Amino acid sequence: MAVTLPASGPAAAADPQRLTVDLAAPEGPVMLGANGALYGLSDDGVPSDAVLEPLKLTSISQKPDGGAQHPNGDALTVSRSFFRNGGGEINVMMQDVYAKWPYENLGIDDYLPRVDKIVKEISADPNSDRFVYIPFNEPDFIWYKLNGSDQAEYEAERDRFLAHWKTVCQRIRAIDPDAVIAGPNETGYYPRFLRDFLTFAERENVLPQIMTWHELSSGSLRDFQGHYDNYRALERELGIGPLKININEYANRRDLSVPGQLVQWVSMFERNKVYANQAYWDAAGNMDGNVVRSSIPNGGWWFFRWYAGLTGDTVRVTPPQPNTIDTLQGLAALDTSRRQAQVLLGGSAGDADVVVRHVPRSVFGCQVTATVAEAGWSGYEGQHAAPRVVARTKVRVAEDGSVTVPLRGLRKMSAYRIVLTPGGTGTPAAVATPWTASYEAEEAAITDGKVYTQGTVSNANGYAASGTKDVGSLDQAGSKVDFTVTVPRDGTYDLAILYGNQSGVPATQKLSVDGGAPVAVTYPSTENWTYRAKRDVTVELTAGTHLLTLAKGDAQVTLDRVDLTARSGPPAASYEATLADIGGRPSYDYSSSAGVGTGALVLRPGDKAVFDVYAPRDGYYTVVSRASAAVRLAVHGESVTAAPGRALRLYLAAGNNRVAMTAPHASVRSLDVSGDGSTTGVLSYEAASAALAGGAELVNSSYASAGSYVGWLGNGASSTAAFTVDAPEAGRYLLVVHYAHNDRRDNGHAYNTDIMSRTADITVGSAAPRKVTFKNTWSWDDYWTVAVPVDLESGASKVTFGNKSAWAPNIDRIELGRVVGRP
Structure with a gap:
């Protein structure tokens, strides 16, 4: 069976790698344990229900309500959206009640009243049985020296921690006898301490129901299996468990959002049937780098959507190099009731053969259809359309019961999904794969710029970059990057630019083709220079070779890669x-x-x-x-x-x-x-058309769509903005609000960006007000959208924005589209 993917990157090795899937070796029901996130949710509505529900989240980790560690992400607050979208359980990081990192050590007597308050609030919640208490977070790094080489010091610190562990656990269960407790939650896997901890906890009747530790090293991709096996052996030796495991912080910054990296982590956790939450390295509310803005998927989100789509039992997958960093890895599942087998793989460039063994003829017949799709890396803040099917082919099952799917030209940062279904009669529609090519900025001609290395194994917590390099310092008047491209035919091409913009406002570059008149490309703000987003523009090109130039405009922009695709x-x-x-x-x-x-x-x-x-x-x-x-x-x-x-x-x-x-x-x-x-038939109303009351003002801005926005809105009941809209017919509409704000709180954390959301109460006609959450837009001059379903009567109605208790976002304009439009 010939399944050929688009070639990319260096030439592949002569012999393809082999990843083997054995459908006759079940590992147990698909658990979906590895799809969680630490501070993946920041508010009710961030991320939106539309991107939360499809992920089928089994666990998340958040702070207690009112905790000072971060300005948002309160467990009880986000539980509303988490549970209504089918979420499993919420791990409460109890020590995040403190403001500093490392946590200020005010002593156990200061901590215990805080523990009481947290437990009383959670135990009173109707969903209290779905919360998990984590009494200590990384205790070996925070309040106790548990990993030193001095044995006497270790024993003293160990005994102090164990005494405090017992005290806190008993305090929790005195208030909530049914409490589920997890721990000890160390920074890594430390068998010396775990043996002592488990022995003590079993003897003193304070054993946690869930065992937790962190895997935050690039070496975890190599070492986790050994950690897991050692831990299970320790349980057996001590006559404990087996306990449920949650690796409630995993992965490096370079892994988050990158499908080809994520598949390596998820495959090892799912294979061992443990739960796991991605680490919180940057901003809360984006599922740790997998959701753009509030509702937009990136490549990482699509990988987790595929993972959530696995059903039936996982089956044994044998990669070319098990337990090895940055290599081809995968997971697979067989659902005999649906008559489907799915394989998710990635992590390596070049060629690979996926060999599926023991394909049951009773389920699939004598031939199968193999459908292959790719989820690429689009950046932390880069939108990604539904993954493109790159191959769809029917093939007979071999005499030995196997099917081989050859994959050619794999991209290291991409993940791939293979779906096997019974072949049936007829021929699947041919896959129309458009011509596409990628060009790394560091390999282009660079003037007054500098190549930087990002996200390598040795710098695992650096930001990801395509090819581990990007081009920055494009801050001189003559700074530019010239890409030499060759296209097969005359026509329109989509140009996707992976970039970073930390200037604080929308920044521009000048795009020119073959030295022609430049046009401005505007880049919305990003968290920093290396937090990748994606800007899509179109260019008209004739067949042959061209020079695409991106030159400095009104501010510097970091360039990573451009993708050119025929439209x-x-x-x-x-x-x-x-x-x-x-x-x-x-x-x-x-x-x-x-x-x-x-x-x-x-x-x-x-x-x-x-x-x-x-x-x-x-x-x-x-x-x-x-x-x-x-x-x-x-x-x-x-x-x-x-x-x-x-x-x-x-x-x-x-x-x-x-x-x-x-x-x-x-x-x-x-x-x-x-x-x-x-947007034909869409109703649009600019800020200047709103009737303002109280302190709300119309503010001039060159970044607003019509030169002004509504500012100083809310923070009192009288401060409102009312738009009069004229609906041609009654019915359900989507109200699209174009807004901006950049509220944030600096807690002095080395790696967390404590952005904050704003809310607005929206009243449509005579309906009751509805509170809507608006995520931070990275700057005061970048306008994002939030879509809210509303019902309108035919004719004139008022849409009023306000917030009695806090500031609402700045509003640029609103649009309304009837959900079911006229043909």
């Missing part, structure tokens, strides 16, 4: 029904592999399929159901009938949109979505 039409994606989330008990029909190749999902009364549909911007898109009969689509609280093959015009929010499908009886192959986000 043949508006963006389009086909979402396979058999890979959607389901409700009820739909059946899977693989009698034909025509179309998307993965068969059809058969919906009956009580069944539901939910699709995660990506929109590059707020606007109208063409949506077509590939079904045998009419279905009902529900999105943003609106429902509409979709006839087979007939186009609907739906208004979608920038980022991920959850589209639910139901039907009395329909066989569904896919939901097809295309378009650039048309």
Whole structure:
């Protein structure tokens, strides 16, 4: 079977690597334990429900409410969005009640009243059984010297900690007898201390229900299996457990957001059936680098979405180099009820053969359809469309029961998903892969700039960069980077620029083709120079070689890589029904592999399929159901009938949109979505049209869309902004608010950026006010959007913004689009 992926990077080795999947070697039900995050949520609504629900989060770690360690991320506050989106349990980092890092050591007598307050608040919550108490965080680094070489000092410090552990655990259980406690939560795996800890905790009846430690070294990719095996052996020796394990901080900064790195971590945790939360290195509220703004997926989010889509049992995967840093790794699952096998892999460039052994003919028949998709690295703040299918092929199962999927030109920072389904009759639609090429900035011609090395194994906590290098210090009048590119034909090309902009305002560069008249490219702000975002522009090129120049504009911008892709039409994606989330008990029909190749999902009364549909911007898109009969689509609280093959015009929010499908009886192959986000028919109102009251003011700004924004809004009941909107018809609309704010609090942490959110109470007509959260936009002059479903009456209505108790964000303009638009 020939599955060829686009070539990229250095020439591949002569012999492809081999990753073997054994479908006859089950490891247990898919647990999804490794999808959690420390401070992944910052507020109710950040991240949004649309990006939280698809991840099927099993655990997160947050601070106690009112904790001074960070300005947001309170456990009880974020629990509302976490639980309503199907979240599992919340680890409460109790010592984050303190403001400093390392925590100020005011003694155990100061800590105990704080423990009482935390436990009383959590135990009173209706979902108290879904919270886990973590009494100490990295105690070996904070208040106790537990890893020194001096044995006498170690024993004294150990005994002091164990006494405090017992005191705090007893204090927790005196208030909440059913409390679930986790620990000891050291900075790493230390067997000497763990033996003493477990022996003491068992003897004194203060054994935690969940064992926790951190894996925060690049060496963890090599060492974790040994740590896990050693720990389980220790349990057996002491007659304890086996206890549930949560590695509640894992990965380096260079791993976060990078699909090819994340698959290495997740595969080893899922294989060992442990829970794990990504580390909090930067800003709260973005799932540790996997969610852009509040609702937009990046490449890392799509990897975790794939992970959340695994069902059935995981099966044994043998990589070319087990327990080795930065190598090809993978995980796989077999679901016999759905008749699907899925393999997730990545972490290495070049060529690989994925050999799937013991493919059961009773499940798949004599041939299978193999569908391969790629999730690339788009930066921490770089949007990523639905992963593109790069190959779709039918193949016979070999006599020995194996199927081999050759993958060529793997990209190191990408993850790949292989889906095997029964072949059926017919031929899957050919994959139309557009021409694309990538160009590293450090390999281009650089004038008045400097190449920097980022995110290597030796500097594991540096930020990720494509090829581990980028170009910065482009701050001179003549600074520029010249990319020599060669394209196959005349036409329009999408140019994606991975960049960083720490200037504090939207920055520009001058883009020119072959020395022609330059055009300005505007880059929104990023957290820092190396916190990657992605800017998409288009260029017109003739066939042949060209010089694309990005030269300094009004401020410096860091450049990492540019991707050039031929455009043949508006963006389009086909979402396979058999890979959607389901409700009820739909059946899977693989009698034909025509179309998307993965068969059809058969919906009956009580069944539901939910699709995660990506929109590059707020606007109208063409949506077509590939079904045998009419279905009902529900999105943003609106429902509409979709006839087979007939186009609907739906208004979608920038980022991920959850589209639910139901039907009395329909066989569904896919939901097809295309378009650039048309604004035709959208109602738009600039800040100057709002009626302002109280202290709200119209402020002039060259960065606002019409030269002004509403500022000084809120912080009192009288300070409001009211827009009068004129709806052509009654119904459900999406209200899109263009806003900016840059509230933050500096706690002096070396690596956390304590950005803060703002809220606004939005009142539409006579409806009750609704509180909406607006994430920090990195600067006061960068405008993001938040989409809120609202109901409008026909004719004039007022949309009023305010906040009685705090400042609301600055508002540039609002837009309203009827969810179901006119054809």
